[in-house]
Amino acid sequence: MRAFRFKHRLRLEKHKGKTENREIKSVLPKEGDLLRYPLLQHSGSPAVPLIKKGDSVLLGQKIAEGQSRISANIHSGISGVVHDITKALDSHGDYVESIIIQNDGKMEEHPSVNAIEDLDSLTREEYLDIIKEAGIVGLGGAGFPTHIKLSPEKPEEIEYIIVNGAECEPYHTNDYRVMLEKPDNIKESLGLLLKFFPNAKIILAIETNKMKAITLYEELFKNNPRIDVARLVPQYPQGAEKQLIESTINRQVPKGKFPLHIGVIVINISSVAAIDSVMRRGRPITRRIITLSGEAFANPGNYEACVGMSYRSLIEGAGGFKFEPYKIISGGAMMGFAIYDLDVPIIKRDSAILAFSKKEANIHKEMPCIRCAKCVEYCPMGLMPHELNSLVLNDDLDGFVKMNGMDCIHCGACSYTCPSKRHLAQSILAGKSLVSADKVANQTI
Numbered sequence: 001m002r003a004f005r006f007k008h009r010l011r012l013e014k015h016k017g018k019t020e021n022r023e024i025k026s027v028l029p030k031e032g033d034l035l036r037y038p039l040l041q042h043s044g045s046p047a048v049p050l051i052k053k054g055d056s057v058l059l060g061q062k063i064a065e066g067q068s069r070i071s072a073n074i075h076s077g078i079s080g081v082v083h084d085i086t087k088a089l090d091s092h093g094d095y096v097e098s099i100i101i102q103n104d105g106k107m108e109e110h111p112s113v114n115a116i117e118d119l120d121s122l123t124r125e126e127y128l129d130i131i132k133e134a135g136i137v138g139l140g141g142a143g144f145p146t147h148i149k150l151s152p153e154k155p156e157e158i159e160y161i162i163v164n165g166a167e168c169e170p171y172h173t174n175d176y177r178v179m180l181e182k183p184d185n186i187k188e189s190l191g192l193l194l195k196f197f198p199n200a201k202i203i204l205a206i207e208t209n210k211m212k213a214i215t216l217y218e219e220l221f222k223n224n225p226r227i228d229v230a231r232l233v234p235q236y237p238q239g240a241e242k243q244l245i246e247s248t249i250n251r252q253v254p255k256g257k258f259p260l261h262i263g264v265i266v267i268n269i270s271s272v273a274a275i276d277s278v279m280r281r282g283r284p285i286t287r288r289i290i291t292l293s294g295e296a297f298a299n300p301g302n303y304e305a306c307v308g309m310s311y312r313s314l315i316e317g318a319g320g321f322k323f324e325p326y327k328i329i330s331g332g333a334m335m336g337f338a339i340y341d342l343d344v345p346i347i348k349r350d351s352a353i354l355a356f357s358k359k360e361a362n363i364h365k366e367m368p369c370i371r372c373a374k375c376v377e378y379c380p381m382g383l384m385p386h387e388l389n390s391l392v393l394n395d396d397l398d399g400f401v402k403m404n405g406m407d408c409i410h411c412g413a414c415s416y417t418c419p420s421k422r423h424l425a426q427s428i429l430a431g432k433s434l435v436s437a438d439k440v441a442n443q444t445i
Contacts (some may be wrong), residue, residue, distance in 0.1 A: 009235040010413055012170055019293050020173040022301035027317035031105030035308030036088050037074055038096040041347035042143040044070030055082045058110035060283050063099055072145045073135035077286035077306035079108040091330045091344040114282040124196045134284035140268035143349040152260045158200045159263035161193055162248055165206040168238040169332035171293040172352050177302045178270050179213040185276035194226055202227045203248050207234040237411035241266045243380055296325035296355035305346055312342035325355035334412040367420035375414035381407050385414035385424040392431035400431045
């Protein structure tokens with residue numbers, strides 16, 4: 001189908017060659033390893049523990065339950081014993097209440113891990129309950145609970161379900177490998193989505209630097225009039241919801257509104273595959289596929305790891321480093337953040353770890369703003385990043401909010417295009433965090 005271009009787009013070097021043709025390999029924790037499960041690894045409120053120190057747990061067992069409207073269940077990816085429940089460091093540098101489980105190496109499954117026998121008989125409510133119980137969240141990075149996204153008040157008014165296979169972030173190829181290696185899962189999940197959204201059409205959005213996937217799905221759905229494959233010109237940040245909607249159906253989401261207000265649902269391709277995995281095998285979200293890329297890795301590629309494993313365990317299981325990295329990033333080169341400790345847990349929202357040489361990191365000295373407005377020109381949300389940066393540095397949070405700083409999507413385009421190499425994206429993210437913390441402190445959210 002025809003694709004469109006959105007405003008303020010960037011054309012980036014994709015850096016996907018090291019990993020895009022490498023099949024997914026599994027890396028499992030060792031016996032005796034301690035796996036950490038932060039109770040907040042999704043959008044919304046933390047989950048609440050269902051177990052206590054000293055309890056035995058099994059693989060797939062629900063160990064924490066989301067009890068607010070926007071939250072998600074958490075399950076153990078191993079069998080073992082609860083070592084502790086305490087605050088522990090996460091990859092963001094925060095100390096988060098976490099369940100720590102010692103792996104017994106047996107991988108014994110919990111009795112609740114059962115495939116759904118008759119998928120055709122499922123009602124919409126049963127379907128959503130299964131997704132909720134399995135703790136499925138957006139696996140593109142946002143971590144928004146999937147059962148909520150698929151629960152609009154009037155499902156008959158949803159016109160389009162856009163499946164996000166753009167993967168526009170440089171270096172990432174985990175979604176691409178899922179598309180190539182799990183077409184049956186994706187096909188079955190899309191069939192269920194069509195059943196529960198009777199008036200919707202599905203658009204599978206894939207950038208044209210992934211032609212193997214495009215060819216595969218065009219052939220797979222050539223006889224299904226309700227599923228189209230959109231060939232997207234590679235541009236950044238096309239994977240963001242609002243930009244993807246503009247690219248595929250040429251609609252804009254009004255300020256302060258969400259996609260469902262214009263009859264659209266956007267869901268990540270890996271989340272789609274995860275839904276069918278739960279339906280077929282009964283196993284909840286206990287593993288994540290992570291891209292390891294960058295010159296420092298001995299074996300860059302895509303690896304399936306248990307949620308709760310440390311970054312260090314995954315990296316060592318994948319062959320370790322060729323040399324000491326100059327910079328390690330959790331997430332993408334554009335939207336990720338540098339980390340200083342590898343003994344932090346993999347969570348549901350993780351998608352990549354990058355280990356850069358000094359040349360790859362390409363770190364420049366921050367210089368004064370020259371008022372060139374490049375950051376304004378390339379901001380996909382139409383913001384003024386240089387002004388927002390100034391407001392944050394001067395502790396003017398009221399001004400930051402009035403200048404719509406909370407609308408930032410953290411794409412990093414401002415920092416990337418700034419000739420003075422200002423830390424614009426970092427300061428704006430800090431401003432958003434300060435505003436949110438201030439609201440919590442004053443009990444206004």
